[in-house]
Amino acid sequence: MRLDIRRRTQRHYWPFAAIFSVCALATPAAAQQQPRQIPTFIVDASWPHxxxxxxxxDISSIAIDAQDNAYVLHRPRTLKPEDAAKAAPPVVVFDKAGQFIKAWGGDGAGYDWPQREHGIYIDPKGFAWIGGNQCPTSGTPGLKPVADDALLKFTTDGKLALQIGKSNASKGDGDTANLHRAADAWTPRGSNEIFVADGYGNHRVIVFDADTGAFKRSWGAFGKPAGGVDHCEITRVKDFPPGDGLPDFNIAHSIRVSNDGTVYLADRENRRLQTFTSDGKFVNQLRVTGGPFAASLAFSPDDAQQFLYVGSGKAITIVERKTLEVLGKVEVDKQIGGGHHIQTDSKGNLYIAQTDKGMQRLLFNGMSAAAVR
Structure with a gap:
């Protein structure tokens, strides 16, 4: 595994009791230190009902609200023909015990529901944000030949509150009115801005006023102006150059903004995580090019958000958020993977949306020393 990191030095720890250890990845410098306490998990085989x-x-994304209800976003159009009559609406809601509450969403009057559902997020005010990543030339059966260039804001009962952009309307990375196959969104605590990983067609972070949809600012990789070529097919990187990597995002796939205002962007196909100030200045990055890395992101629920979880193929990498130091990974028995999108609840449980394998909850099982090598 090739791992490149620019580090800062401050460290914090999340105080929970030790339960058992997980496999760990560590830099040579970390190997000289005492083992860290990191979160551990077990599969919740009963979730959901x-x-x-x-x-x-296909399960694309899971969002968690303030009551620890789970909002599951799936793709009804991917069901087999014999199951289509029983297709649930695209948003299915479960309570914290995994019991069904309600379902809503789909095509309706007055908004452009995405053809290919991709990301769902519940903001601090309790609104649900939904985007899609349909490409007009994909040729996918059953999907309209349009690009998902809108971001939708709903109440958690499915009533439209705001639409930013319109389907099939993007003019590229410089367009301040439309998205282009946006992948994910996030609002930091105490803010009224929505930060968007935009995404599959564009190559940028873009920020809007969360009430009005007014454009605020945008940036690309390394805090530079966004750029890159719009490909319908995902461009897989085969040879990873040394150093910082390629100049543009290649699938800006997941975004989180911490309580201290740091923006974390998962640049999936470049296998790197980049961090920025909230106004777009580049701060730091972590590249792990030896295998899939940076598909999805989630914070640990402590106020300091000490740990950042990063989807990495079959596992979830545990990263110390402030230093970007790799501490270990979550890879437990019967885990379905590292997640297309992931999320945590207030108890520290991890939720995995894995498009090809379904969904899963991993129960937080206490802290244990990482087995550094």
Whole structure:
């Protein structure tokens, strides 16, 4: 595994009791230190309880609200023809015990519902943000040949509150009115801005006023103006150059903004995590090019948000958030993968949306020393 990191030095720890250890990845410098306490998990085999009347397609994203209810975004159009009549609406909501609450979403009057559902996020005010990543030339059966260039804001009962952009309207990375196949969104605590990983067609972070949808600012990789070529097909990187990597984002796939205002962007196909100030100045990056890395992001729920979870193929990498030091990974028995998108709840449980394998909750199982090598 090739790992490149620019480090800062401050360290904090999350005080929970030790339970058991997980496999760890460590830099040579970290190997000289005492083992860290890191979170551990076990699979919750009973979560969730999907009503018999419903079938769910590919699970793309899971959002958690302030009551620890889980909002599951799936793709009804991916169901087999024999299951289509039982397709659940795209948003299916479960309580913290995994019991079904309600379902909503889909095509409707007055808004451009995405053809290919991608990301869902519940902001601090309790609104649900939804985007899609349909490409007009994908040729996917059952999907309209349009680009998902809108970001939708709903109440958690499915009533439209705001639409930013319009389907099939993007003019590229310089367009301040439309998204282009946006992947994820986040609002930091105490802010009224929505930060968007934009995404599959564009190559940028873009920020809007969360109430009005007014454009605020945008930037690309390393804090530079956004650029890159719009490909319908995902461009897989085969040879990773040394140093900082390629100049533009290649699938800006997941975004989080910490309580201290640091923006974390998962640049999936470049296998790197980049961090920025909230106004777009580049701060730091972590590249792990030996295998899939930086598909998804989630914070630990402590106020300091000590740990950043990073989806990495079959596992979830545990990173010390402030220093970007790799501490270990979550890879437990019967885990379905590292997540297309991931999220945590107030108890520290991890939720995995894995498009090809379904969804899963990993229960936080206490802290244990990482087995550094």
């Amino acid at each position: 999907v009503p018999d009347k419903y079938k769910l397609g």
